Amino acid sequence: MIWLIGLAIIVAIVVVLGIIDLVQTRHAIRRNYPVVGRLRYALERIGPELRQYIVTDNDEERPFSRDQRRWVYASSKLENQYFGFGTDNKMDVPQYPIIRHSAFPYQPPATVVSVNGSYDAAAEGPAYRVPTIKVMGEWRNRRGAFRPASIVGISAMSFGSLSGPAIEALNRGSALAGCLHNTGEGGVSHHHRHGGDLILQLGTGYFGARTPDGRFDLDRAIALVERDPVRAIEIKLSQGAKPGLGGVLPGSKVTAEIAEARGVPIGQTVASPNRHVEFDSVSAMIDFVERVADGCGVPVGIKSAVGDRRFWIELADEMADTGRGPDFITIDGGEGGTGAAPLVFSDHVSLPFRSGFSEVYRVFAQRGMHDRVLWMGSGKLGFPGESLLAMTLGVDMISVGREAMLAVGCIQAQKCHTGHCPTGVATHRKWLVRGLDPTDKAGRVGNYVMNLRHELLQLAHACGKSHPSLVAGDSIDLLLEGETTVGLWEQYGYDPRWRTVSTDREAEVEALMV
Numbered sequence: 001m002i003w004l005i006g007l008a009i010i011v012a013i014v015v016v017l018g019i020i021d022l023v024q025t026r027h028a029i030r031r032n033y034p035v036v037g038r039l040r041y042a043l044e045r046i047g048p049e050l051r052q053y054i055v056t057d058n059d060e061e062r063p064f065s066r067d068q069r070r071w072v073y074a075s076s077k078l079e080n081q082y083f084g085f086g087t088d089n090k091m092d093v094p095q096y097p098i099i100r101h102s103a104f105p106y107q108p109p110a111t112v113v114s115v116n117g118s119y120d121a122a123a124e125g126p127a128y129r130v131p132t133i134k135v136m137g138e139w140r141n142r143r144g145a146f147r148p149a150s151i152v153g154i155s156a157m158s159f160g161s162l163s164g165p166a167i168e169a170l171n172r173g174s175a176l177a178g179c180l181h182n183t184g185e186g187g188v189s190h191h192h193r194h195g196g197d198l199i200l201q202l203g204t205g206y207f208g209a210r211t212p213d214g215r216f217d218l219d220r221a222i223a224l225v226e227r228d229p230v231r232a233i234e235i236k237l238s239q240g241a242k243p244g245l246g247g248v249l250p251g252s253k254v255t256a257e258i259a260e261a262r263g264v265p266i267g268q269t270v271a272s273p274n275r276h277v278e279f280d281s282v283s284a285m286i287d288f289v290e291r292v293a294d295g296c297g298v299p300v301g302i303k304s305a306v307g308d309r310r311f312w313i314e315l316a317d318e319m320a321d322t323g324r325g326p327d328f329i330t331i332d333g334g335e336g337g338t339g340a341a342p343l344v345f346s347d348h349v350s351l352p353f354r355s356g357f358s359e360v361y362r363v364f365a366q367r368g369m370h371d372r373v374l375w376m377g378s379g380k381l382g383f384p385g386e387s388l389l390a391m392t393l394g395v396d397m398i399s400v401g402r403e404a405m406l407a408v409g410c411i412q413a414q415k416c417h418t419g420h421c422p423t424g425v426a427t428h429r430k431w432l433v434r435g436l437d438p439t440d441k442a443g444r445v446g447n448y449v450m451n452l453r454h455e456l457l458q459l460a461h462a463c464g465k466s467h468p469s470l471v472a473g474d475s476i477d478l479l480l481e482g483e484t485t486v487g488l489w490e491q492y493g494y495d496p497r498w499r500t501v502s503t504d505r506e507a508e509v510e511a512l513m514v
Contacts, residue, residue, distance in 0.1 A: 068383060069406055075451035076407040076444035095354070095491075096479040097389050102464030109514050128454040129178060132374065132396045133469045133509050136232060137299030137327040139372040144298035145327075146231060148374075148397060150179035151456065151468065152387075152449050155378045155401035156201045156236070156303070158186030160249065160258050161416075162405075166425045167191035168438035169408050171198075173445025177453075182399065183208075185236055185272070188228050189261035194442075197229045201303070202292075203236045205272035207262035216278050216288075218295045220263065225296045232328070233292055235285075237276070237304040238350070239332050253428070282314045286325050293327070301328030301373075306356030307349070312363045320367045330399065331357045333379025353379040353390070358492035361394045365498040370394060384455035391456075391468045392476055392488055394499065400452070407448035408441045466510045470501055 014035055021034035030037040074081045130151045137145030154174050159167045161184065168191040174181035175195030182199040183192055187208025192198060202209060202216070209221035224230060249258075251269040259266040279285040285302075293300040306312070319325035333353025350356065357377055364370040377395035381387050382403030390398060402410070409423040416426040424436035460468040463475040473489030473496065480486055489496060501509075 069412060071383065072403055072406040072448055076448040078447055081451070094480065097385060097488075098477045098479060098485065099385070099388065099459060099463065100475050100477060101462040102475075104464060106461040106464050106466050108461065108466075128450050128457060130453045130457060130467065131512055133467060133505070133512070134371075134374045134396050136301075136374045137293075140293065140299075140324070140327055142293055142297065142299050142327060144231065144296075146299075148180055150177060150449070150453065151391070151396070152177075152382075152398045152400060152452050153180040153199070153376075154182060154196075154404050154445075154449075155399035156182040156184040156199075156234070156239075157401055157405070158184030158201075159189040159191055159261055160186040160253070162426055163421075163424055163428055163433045163436065164189070164191045164257065165433055165436040165438040166405070166408050166441075168194055169436070169441035170404060170445055171196040172438060172442030173404075173407070173449065176442060176446030177449035179449050180231060182234065186258070187261040187263060188224055188230070189257060193228065197231045199232045199234050200224060200228075200230045201234045201236050203272055204274065204276050205262070205270065206278075207264070210263050214273075214277070218291065221292065222295050225298060230296075230298060232299045232301065233296060234328075234330060235276075235289065235292070235300065235302045235326075237302055238307075239303070239305060255428070282311065282318050286315075286318055286322070289326050290324055299327035301326045301330060301376075303330035303332060303376075305332045305334060305350035306360055307351070309359060309363070312360045316364045316367045316369050319372070320369050326373060328374040328376060329360070330376040330378060331360055331395075333357070333377075333381075353377060353381065354393070354492070357390070357395065358393055358494070361498075362493060365394075365495070370498060382452065384452060384459055387452065387456055388459045388468055388471060389476055389488065392471050392473055392499075393492065393494075396469060398452075400449070404445055404448065407445045409436060409444075466513050470506060470509060472496070473499065 017038070018034040021030040021037065024030065071081060073079075129149060132148045132151055135145055135147045154170050157167075157170070162170075167189065171181050171192050171194045174197070179196075180199050181192070181196040183201050185201050185203030185205065185207055188198065188200065200208070200221075202221070205214065206216045208224055209217050211217045221233070225233075249270045249272075251267045254262075254264060254267055254270060256266050258264075262270065264270045276285075276288075279288045289300050289302070315325070331353070332350075333356055334350040351359065357375075361370060361375070364373070374396045375394055376397045376399050377390045378399035378401060380402075381390050381395075381398050382400035387398045405425055406412070408425050410421075410425045411423055413422050415421050419427050419429060421427040421432060424433040427433065456468045460466065460471055463471045465471050473487055473494060476488040477485040478488060478491050488494075489499070
């Protein structure tokens, strides 16, 4: 009897749905195929998950393949990172990188060799510490100039775009790994105060350091630097996912926590302009950089995707002529994507990292300014091969964004913009966020950063160098059509003299590594 009642309820539901489908006029499929037509929308909704776990092979998925995600997950959990039975990559894709290892790899000092003669990673230190070869802020003699302790840092992701526990996990993880954590443009929240050193990002909304009418407030910025472990300030001009666009944070999302971090009223819609209101030219931007650096006493840099090349030419010329300007420059590739954006901006606006970074670096190198600033790179660089390639092009420090999100627990569901992130990383829905334990995930973030540094070290050693920044362009070739190859520096028009490291500098770097 009970099963008959259940069957009757199911039939009634199907009949009601069928009537609704026949009457409605918005969806032709549902009108023509009542009830059954609904399956099309259900399959469309779960399509990404079906492709991710069933349909695609190890290297087909975008933005990160299954192999890439597996490497991040294994690195973060301290699981086996090895892959068996050789590569399954398609090596005939354009500009596929090949690392030319040395016949005589670099042998680390005796202090990291065990009694049986094998390489002892533990003796090197569990964090695999690899500092940058440049001192940030040195060329302008900033009061707070320092050498970043890690060539890998956490890229800009705001509290607001990510959940509080996710931000806390990133900050705790950066403390464990001894790397810098960029706040993103949403200001400094209490989730950022768990031991990790910060780069404070100032976007066009100047969140955390703004006046009530949205202008920059230097006194508030100074107060932030004095209160929190802010080691540097980054002025964001644009980012790879949405260059040239501003943003709107609806009032419904401006909670008390977010309002406190951003310095805005609770529940009030806040707009970020598509450009800075404090400067409207290169010279005015440099004035702004110097004003912030003088007031706050820490190195100040800029972040931008690469579009108009005239901007970079004018910036390099102005810096060469005046001896003033940013202490570091972060180049974000068009592959970047921690922020949601219109599809056309994600797909077509701003150059991809390799071509964008090399274009800017050439401009500075031709004026002898490339060694004055510390270069950061971001945009799908959080894997050893791409990181080494970027550093061979001149990057001093790698910033990882979505790769760090994967370490926190992201499964690439690509629902960041919907508020329905199933792992609680990019949502503020309490029932989703509660599943993310920031203490546990912090360890995974730290492990991922340390393992990325470790594999970068291994690659550098295989190329005969003690530090990834010392690897030369003749150590990397790019496969073109067929089996034709071209050297990395030749492909991007580099003069080898730009990347030549003096004997004294190389000795200094080797001393740092010991």
